[in-house]
Amino acid sequence: MSLLELDGVHAYYGDSHILEGVDLSVEDGEVVALVGRNGVGKTTTLRSILQLTPPREGEIRFREASLVGLETHEVAQQGVGWIPEDRRIFSQLTVEENLRAAIPGSDGVSDGLALAFDSFPILEERRRQEAGTLSGGQQQMLAIARGLVGENDLLLVDEPSEGLAPQIVADVAEALSEASEDATMLLVEQNLPLALDLADRFYIVDNGRVVDTGDADAVSADDERFRRYLSA
Numbered sequence: 655m656s657l658l659e660l661d662g663v664h665a666y667y668g669d670s671h672i673l674e675g676v677d678l679s680v681e682d683g684e685v686v687a688l689v690g691r692n693g694v695g696k697t698t699t700l701r702s703i704l705q706l707t708p709p710r711e712g713e714i715r716f717r718e719a720s721l722v723g724l725e726t727h728e729v730a731q732q733g734v735g736w737i738p739e740d741r742r743i744f745s746q747l748t749v750e751e752n753l754r755a756a757i758p759g760s761d762g763v764s765d766g767l768a769l770a771f772d773s774f775p776i777l778e779e780r781r782r783q784e785a786g787t788l789s790g791g792q793q794q795m796l797a798i799a800r801g802l803v804g805e806n807d808l809l810l811v812d813e814p815s816e817g818l819a820p821q822i823v824a825d826v827a828e829a830l831s832e833a834s835e836d837a838t839m840l841l842v843e844q845n846l847p848l849a850l851d852l853a854d855r856f857y858i859v860d861n862g863r864v865v866d867t868g869d870a871d872a873v874s875a876d877d878e879r880f881r882r883y884l885s886a
């Protein structure tokens with residue numbers, strides 16, 4: 655049985671029918687990427703799992719139990735973490751306070767901080783700095799680090815490379831790649847080379863549906879099949 659399963663998920667914003675029957679699954683330990691053009695429903699798929707945009711039809715199961723109808727904080731309590739596209743951090747708190755707030759319980763604090771600082775050494779240098787005064791790239795690192803220290807069984811990661819300078823993308827990619835060795839992730843990423851680097855498996859999303867799937871080798875070997883869904 656898969657860790658996460660979406661079965662015929664339909665989701666709407668008001669009257670707009672955005673997800674038109676999404677089927678996908680994520681196994682324990684996998685990194686799975688959702689790729690596809692802008693506006694096809696990738697973020698909405700993550701939002702539907704989190705019950706931020708609850709599905710009107712279909713089923714979402716995590717460890718065989720339905721998430722549909724739960725509150726978002728209850729989904730989080732089940733061990734589903736989220737690194738949103740808009741880099742949600744507490745801008746008035748310091749870097750370290752942001753990390754501490756993301757670490758569950760008090761026993762794991764020093765391990766959690768060590769993991770975050772190991773992944774992003776710049777965060778250790780800036781640990782006493784107010785997060786709102788960090789550069790955009792550093793804020794993204796902090797948002798990712800907050801996700802990594804959360805001891806989640808599944809991490810939903812939305813466009814981690816968006817809007818970042820190439821050097822920062824490389825740092826983010828490296829940290830995610832290290833983290834992925836012992837984490838399970840469902841990742842939305844438009845940057846295909848980065849997605850290829852990180853993911854074991856892909857789903858191509860188009861018009862609110864999964865239209866193709868393959869492992870990383872299949873994607874590289876058969877680029878055209880995927881690229882036609884990725885170009886604008």
Ligand SMILES: Nc1ncnc2c1ncn2[C@@H]1O[C@H](COP(=O)(O)OP(=O)(O)OP(=O)(O)O)[C@@H](O)[C@H]1O
Nearest residue numbers: 667670672690691692693694695696697698699842
């Ligand atoms: N809060 C909202 N209210 C109404 N429509 C929305 C809302 N959020 C997104 N949409 C629309 O839903 C569709 C799917 O958006 P979604 O963010 O899931 O796409 P995406 O595949 O993640 O692409 P992107 O990379 O642009 O975020 C788009 O047409 C978008 O305009």
